[in-house]
Amino acid sequence: MPLVEKPQLLFNQSSLPTDRETFIKKEECYFTVMLCGSSGTGKTTFCNNLFSSLVKSPKSVDNFSKVHKQKEVHIEKTKAIIKEDDFRLNLTVLDTVGFGDFINNKDCWDVITDYLDDQHEKYLLHDQQSLRLQRKDSRVHLCLYFIKPVPYGMLPLDVVAMNKLSKHVNVIPVIAKADSLTKPELDSLKGKINKILQAQNITLFFPSAIYSADEIAKDLSQACPFAIVASKEAVNDENEGKIGRKYPWGTSEIENEDHCDFSKLKNLIINNHMLELIQSTEKVIYERYRQEQLINRKNGIPKLKKAHYERLNEEKARIQKKVEEKSVELENTFKEREEKLAVVRDDLNNELAEYHDKVRILETQLDALRNYKGKNQKK
Amino acid sequence: MPLVEKPQLLFNQSSLPTDRETFIKKEECYFTVMLCGSSGTGKTTFCNNLFSSLVKSPKSVDNFSKVHKQKEVHIEKTKAIIKEDDFRLNLTVLDTVGFGDFINNKDCWDVITDYLDDQHEKYLLHDQQSLRLQRKDSRVHLCLYFIKPVPYGMLPLDVVAMNKLSKHVNVIPVIAKADSLTKPELDSLKGKINKILQAQNITLFFPSAIYSADEIAKDLSQACPFAIVASKEAVNDENEGKIGRKYPWGTSEIENEDHCDFSKLKNLIINNHMLELIQSTEKVIYERYRQEQLINRKNGIPKLKKAHYERLNEEKARIQKKVEEKSVELENTFKEREEKLAVVRDDLNNELAEYHDKVRILETQLDALRNYKGKNQKK
Numbered sequence: 028m029p030l031v032e033k034p035q036l037l038f039n040q041s042s043l044p045t046d047r048e049t050f051i052k053k054e055e056c057y058f059t060v061m062l063c064g065s066s067g068t069g070k071t072t073f074c075n076n077l078f079s080s081l082v083k084s085p086k087s088v089d090n091f092s093k094v095h096k097q098k099e100v101h102i103e104k105t106k107a108i109i110k111e112d113d114f115r116l117n118l119t120v121l122d123t124v125g126f127g128d129f130i131n132n133k134d135c136w137d138v139i140t141d142y143l144d145d146q147h148e149k150y151l152l153h154d155q156q157s158l159r160l161q162r163k164d165s166r167v168h169l170c171l172y173f174i175k176p177v178p179y180g181m182l183p184l185d186v187v188a189m190n191k192l193s194k195h196v197n198v199i200p201v202i203a204k205a206d207s208l209t210k211p212e213l214d215s216l217k218g219k220i221n222k223i224l225q226a227q228n229i230t231l232f233f234p235s236a237i238y239s240a241d242e243i244a245k246d247l248s249q250a251c252p253f254a255i256v257a258s259k260e261a262v263n264d265e266n267e268g269k270i271g272r273k274y275p276w277g278t279s280e281i282e283n284e285d286h287c288d289f290s291k292l293k294n295l296i297i298n299n300h301m302l303e304l305i306q307s308t309e310k311v312i313y314e315r316y317r318q319e320q321l322i323n324r325k326n327g328i329p330k331l332k333k334a335h336y337e338r339l340n341e342e343k344a345r346i347q348k349k350v351e352e353k354s355v356e357l358e359n360t361f362k363e364r365e366e367k368l369a370v371v372r373d374d375l376n377n378e379l380a381e382y383h384d385k386v387r388i389l390e391t392q393l394d395a396l397r398n399y400k401g402k403n404q405k406k
Numbered sequence: 407m408p409l410v411e412k413p414q415l416l417f418n419q420s421s422l423p424t425d426r427e428t429f430i431k432k433e434e435c436y437f438t439v440m441l442c443g444s445s446g447t448g449k450t451t452f453c454n455n456l457f458s459s460l461v462k463s464p465k466s467v468d469n470f471s472k473v474h475k476q477k478e479v480h481i482e483k484t485k486a487i488i489k490e491d492d493f494r495l496n497l498t499v500l501d502t503v504g505f506g507d508f509i510n511n512k513d514c515w516d517v518i519t520d521y522l523d524d525q526h527e528k529y530l531l532h533d534q535q536s537l538r539l540q541r542k543d544s545r546v547h548l549c550l551y552f553i554k555p556v557p558y559g560m561l562p563l564d565v566v567a568m569n570k571l572s573k574h575v576n577v578i579p580v581i582a583k584a585d586s587l588t589k590p591e592l593d594s595l596k597g598k599i600n601k602i603l604q605a606q607n608i609t610l611f612f613p614s615a616i617y618s619a620d621e622i623a624k625d626l627s628q629a630c631p632f633a634i635v636a637s638k639e640a641v642n643d644e645n646e647g648k649i650g651r652k653y654p655w656g657t658s659e660i661e662n663e664d665h666c667d668f669s670k671l672k673n674l675i676i677n678n679h680m681l682e683l684i685q686s687t688e689k690v691i692y693e694r695y696r697q698e699q700l701i702n703r704k705n706g707i708p709k710l711k712k713a714h715y716e717r718l719n720e721e722k723a724r725i726q727k728k729v730e731e732k733s734v735e736l737e738n739t740f741k742e743r744e745e746k747l748a749v750v751r752d753d754l755n756n757e758l759a760e761y762h763d764k765v766r767i768l769e770t771q772l773d774a775l776r777n778y779k780g781k782n783q784k785k
Contacts, residue, residue: 067557131509132511177445179445209651276653277657278656354734355733357737368744376754389765
């Protein structure tokens with residue numbers, strides 16, 4: 028767990044309400060951010076840029092091909108403690124490795140929503156105990172959804188996944204690798220994404236005016252979805268010390284507001300709205316989960332997860348197969364028994380015919396004897 | 407069909423072997439290029455850049471969402487005639503709309519390989535006719551596969567699709583939107599892609615040394631996969647008249663060899679190797695198809711296509727369902743018949759028992775009579 032001391036300009040606590048300041052400073056703060064998007068959208072680099080330190084080390088190529096061999100999305104957890112004066116931030120960064128990278132990405136968001144629900148469930152179980160001290164909050168407070176810079180807007184996967192995720196976590200959409208879009212393209216793309224989000228009724232996290240000045244909120248609303256550029260390296264030359272990407276035709280700086288919205292997003296997450304993200308998770312999302320669970324669950328058993336459904340479906344298929352085999356077997360047994368019965372019936376019929384004959388013979392004998400008796404009596 | 411007169415510097419025919427020059431000039435030339443890759447990789451723009459004219463008009467956003475509603479890849483054909491002096495080039499551009507855009511992209515390459523085979527089949531059928539004049543060549547001579555600029559190399563879809571396609575057409579891989587990669591990233595990506603292509607044994611089109619100077623071939627071999635930048639617009643300012651993309655931090659020019667490999671690729675396709683692409687399609691790919699077909703097909707019937715397989719599978723499932731229903735019905739019939747047989751058996755048994763009784767009674771009567779007869783005879 029890397030211990031990062033005094034990163035530059037990390038917490039501008041003056042913007043937090045003053046009565047909470049002392050309280051917050053004393054208490055440890057847990058903050059979990061999830062980065063969701065396909066490989067190569069710059070999630071890891073962005074995360075390091077956001078916390079101004081090497082929170083997550085970049086993946087090697089070998090690791091990448093290993094991920095693709097697994098054929099399933101998995102969640103990678105990185106923890107770091109960030110210290111500033113008395114304040115300790117327990118930071119967890121979750122990476123959705125393999126998301127959207129496969130040929131078939133059907134239901135690839137299930138692993139993620141299951142994970143999100145699991146954290147709520149853990150918290151809920153703790154909530155129901157008599158001794159509730161020292162519970163650790165592993166719930167996810169923010170999901171940054173990385174949209175690839177496709178000029179047409181969002182792909183079906185993005186629309187469906189964002190819709191599902193927004194029901195389990197605060198989602199903020201970001202346009203990854205925005206340095207591949209020109210200014211007019213970026214503006215047009217933002218418009219299209221907002222139109223799609225509105226049309227699909229996807230509710231995203233949005234900072235309320237309570238904690239932020241109206242102007243800031245307006246500025247943020249205009250910037251959303253945030254176009255970001257991420258970079259591992261400080262650029263030398265003229266733009267000394269600044270972090271950016273150096274192309275043959277120029278250098279894009281990540282903190283330059285003319286180049287991208289990174290600074291705005293960083294301000295939103297780190298300086299102005301971290302507390303609001305935590306509270307929104309507690310008061311809106313967790314409450315919704317808790318309510319739904321307590322209303323719906325029977326005898327305190329949590330609802331089934333997708334993975335369980337699949338296992339049940341597999342079992343169902345197995346049973347169905349068994350039933351089919353059994354029915355074939357039964358059919359054969361029936362046939363055999365029918366054949367046997369037919370033999371029995373024929374035997375019985377034969378026996379009956381024999382008895383018939385026997386009876387006929389006996390009756391003729393009887394008749395003959397009766398005749399004899401009649402004649403004798405007459406004598 | 408747009409008629410484009412004298413595009414700038416289109417055919418540098420001096421590089422074609424001189425004995426073919428007059429011949430080529432007289433004959434109409436058919437050239438079909440397929441652009442394969444997901445939406446937003448800049449296929450349409452690249453195509454217009456390549457032929458220095460508006461061959462294909464950009465798709466509207468409405469059209470795009472319509473495509474995604476169809477949930478299947480389809481091939482969009484655009485035709486253009488390009489004239490330079492006496493030379494007429496009948497150009498066909500095929501766009502694979504929807505390729506790789508869906509949540510589940512399994513088998514999305516089948517539509518494309520089926521299309522490619524269909525063209526070979528058409529040509530083959532014509533080849534077998536007695537009158538073979540004036541056949542039009544609709545075969546695809548080149549497929550440019552657009553790889554998204556992911557720093558990790560290629561996604562599983564790219565690897566599988568390129569492997570499949572390379573068996574049906576000349577494939578040249580290009581790195582789309584290369585202006586989102588810095589120079590070191592691009593070099594590293596090219597290395598990774600070449601490594602993957604080699605490891606997966608994917609054979610791509612490569613210009614032979616026969617038609618090109620050794621140096622050119624070497625230069626091309628180093629550049630492959632070609633990093634391209636596509637742009638709709640001419641850039642003003644300092645880079646007057648040049649086509650490129652204008653960012654806040656600089657302008658990338660598509661024909662600048664420091665910025666991308668567009669010029670090299672254009673030279674390869676248009677100036678130096680178009681004839682070789684056509685001949686390689688005729689002599690390698692079509693011959694392979696023809697041979698395979700003539701050896702394998704029975705009674706001249708072409709092999710089944712994937713779509714047919716699916717239809718057959720559906721039918722199979724339907725029949726299986728029918729069989730299952732029938733087996734349940736049969737089972738019921740068997741049960742009924744067994745029950746009926748049991749009744750018959752019981753009736754027969756009862757009848758038999760009655761006869762038994764009757765026989766027993768008759769026998770006692772008979773015995774009584776016999777005794778009577780015996781006594782009488784003694785008298």
